[in-house]
Structures are given as C-alpha cells and as structure tokens.
Amino acid sequence: MKVTIVGCSGSFPGPDSPSSGYLVEAEGFRLMMDFGNGALGALQRFMGLYDLDAVLLTHLHADHCLDLCAYHVVRTYTPDGPLPGKVPVYGPRDTAQRLNAAYGMPHEPVLENSFEFIPVTTGVRRIGPFEVTAAPMNHPVETYGYRITYGGRSVVYSGDTGESAELVELARDADLLLCEASFLDAPGQPPGLHLNGRQAAEHAARAGVGTLVLTHLVPWYDPARILEDASRGGFDGRMELARSGAVYDLG
Numbered sequence: 333m334k335v336t337i338v339g340c341s342g343s344f345p346g347p348d349s350p351s352s353g354y355l356v357e358a359e360g361f362r363l364m365m366d367f368g369n370g371a372l373g374a375l376q377r378f379m380g381l382y383d384l385d386a387v388l389l390t391h392l393h394a395d396h397c398l399d400l401c402a403y404h405v406v407r408t409y410t411p412d413g414p415l416p417g418k419v420p421v422y423g424p425r426d427t428a429q430r431l432n433a434a435y436g437m438p439h440e441p442v443l444e445n446s447f448e449f450i451p452v453t454t455g456v457r458r459i460g461p462f463e464v465t466a467a468p469m470n471h472p473v474e475t476y477g478y479r480i481t482y483g484g485r486s487v488v489y490s491g492d493t494g495e496s497a498e499l500v501e502l503a504r505d506a507d508l509l510l511c512e513a514s515f516l517d518a519p520g521q522p523p524g525l526h527l528n529g530r531q532a533a534e535h536a537a538r539a540g541v542g543t544l545v546l547t548h549l550v551p552w553y554d555p556a557r558i559l560e561d562a563s564r565g566g567f568d569g570r571m572e573l574a575r576s577g578a579v580y581d582l583g
Contacts, residue, residue: 333358333461333482333582335508338374340574342514342526343395345370349576351395354489354510358482361385361460365478365489372399372406374576381406383414384458387447389423391475392430397423399434401435401441407446414441418448421458424474425451431503452476467502469493470524477502485582488541492548494524495531503539507582510574511536512548517561517581529558533565545572 334357335540339350350370355378356363364371375384389397400421407415428449432442443449454476456465462566465479471492479488479502488503489510490496503509511543514526521528527535529546536544544567549555555573562571 333480333485333487335487335510335580335582336378337510337545337547337574337576337578338364338378339368339371339546340549341370341395341574342512342550344551346549346551349549350374351398352390353399355379356462356487359461361462363388363459363462363480365480366390366396366491367399367403368395369398372402376486377577381526382410384419387419387421388459388478389421389422389427389452390466390469390477390489391471391473392424393425393473393492394434396491397427397431397435400431400447400562404435404443404446408441414445418444418446420450420459421447422450422452422457422464424476427451451477465502467498470496471497472525479503479506483583487580487582488539490527490532490535492526494526496535499535500538501534503541505540507542508545508580509536509539509541509543510545513546513558513562514548514550516553516557518566529561530565532572533562533567536569536571537565537567541569543570543572543580545574545578545580546571549574
C-alpha cells in the first residue's frame with residue numbers, strides 16, 4: 333500500500349500545496365481520499381488523468397470536495413467523448429446535491445453521469461482491495477475519519493475534527509496517521525472544529541500509532557510553529573509535517 337499526499341493545505345490552497353487530497357494505491361487500484369480545490373491539478377503528477385478508481389470524502393466543505401466538479405468536466409468533455417463507466421464516490425448523504433449545486437450548470441449533464449454516489453455510514457466496508465472503516469469526527473457538519481487497511485498495514489486520516497475519542501480508537505496501532513493540525517496551541521481557539529499540533533500529537537500518543545503526519549496546514553500559520561506545538565504532545569514516534577508530493581510506502 334502506497335500513500336501519496338496530493339494536497340495538505342487547510343481551508344484554502346497554499347503557495348506550495350492544493351487543499352486536501354490523499355492518493356492510496358494497492359494492486360493497481362487508486363483511491364482518492366478527499367478532492368479539495370486545486371487537488372486535480374497536482375493529482376496529474378502521480379497518475380493518469382482518467383485512471384482514478386474511487387473517491388472517499390470526509391465531508392462537504394469546499395477544501396475537501398470541490399475539485400470533483402472539475403473532475404466531472406474531465407470525464408464528460410474529453411476529446412474522444414465522455415468516458416464510460418462511473419467512478420464510485422463515497423461521502424455524506426447529500427454529496428450529490430451539494431456538488432451539483434456547486435457545479436451550477438443545470439442544463440449540462442449532472443454529476444451523476446460521471447459518478448455513482450454512495451452514502452457513508454459508520455462501520456466497515458470494502459472499496460477495491462481495501463478494508464475501509466469510517467467513524468464520525470467532531471466537526472460542525474457530517475464528517476468522517478477513515479482507516480484504510482491492506483495487507484496487514486493501515487493508514488488513518490482524521491479529516492477535519494476537534495478533540496475526538498473516536499479518532500483515538502480509529503487510529504489504534506495504525507502504521508500511519510494523517511492528522512489535521514489546523515490551529516496554533518493558543519488561547520481562544522473555538523472547540524469542536526479543529527486540532528492544534530499538540531492535540532494532534534496527544535491523539536497519536538494515545539492511539540499508539542507508528543508515524544504521525546501533521547496535515548491540513550493553514551497557510552497563514554508558520555508550519556514550524558505547528559511542529560513545535562506538536563513536540564509538546566507526548567508522542568515519541570516519527571512525526572513530520574505533511575507536504576504535497578510526499579510518499580509513504582507501507583509495504
């Protein structure tokens with residue numbers, strides 16, 4: 333299983349990264365976790381434009397899903413005509429309605445022509461060769477974190493969340509945790525929205541993960557400060573900042 337960070341910028345694209353997008357591959361199957369604004373452009377550095385097999389959305393904020401509208405254009409208006417088949421898109425219950433509204437072209441083919449929308453529920457399902465476990469996260473809208481397991485190895489992606497006991501359980505003994513660290517460790521941050529670096533490290537320590545990657549890095553904060561905050565979280569494993577283009581080979 334190979335994990336590639338396509339985009340790791342939080343809330344909006346930054347100068348060095350698009351918004352959230354993570355490519356997970358095994359047995360030739362390509363699964364994209366989140367598809368935020370700007371992710372489609374960077375994704376083409378790592379795979380063929382038409383070769384995506386499935387999409388898994390954590391929630392429907394624009395920085396996690398909006399480039400699915402652009403990917404509909406890709407699959408509908410190729411020089412050789414529309415691509416056959418539909419890419420499965422797993423997400424919250426109203427994913428199709430929200431993305432069709434964002435696409436904003438009522439007289440064009442709707443996104444259901446390109447995608448099969450499948451509602452996510454808490455629990456375990458198969459997507460291609462992967463076992464995928466979904467758990468609800470602590471965010472103002474319907475949001476899921478995911479654990480993807482293949483060949484005895486596992487990667488967990490927090491999506492967006494505030495402090496969450498569910499995230500600790502989801503990430504228990506995972507090889508790799510992609511954990512959001514949007515806020516500085518400073519007074520006055522709103523609860524139930526995002527984690528800071530220290531909190532991300534505390535979740536990783538309680539879960540006993542192997543490697544912690546701090547992601548959803550908001551461009552107006554210094555990432556070195558996020559990493560410094562995380563150093564106070566009691567996590568003694570490998571820990572680093574996410575960067576677009578980083579690859580993690582989990583064997």
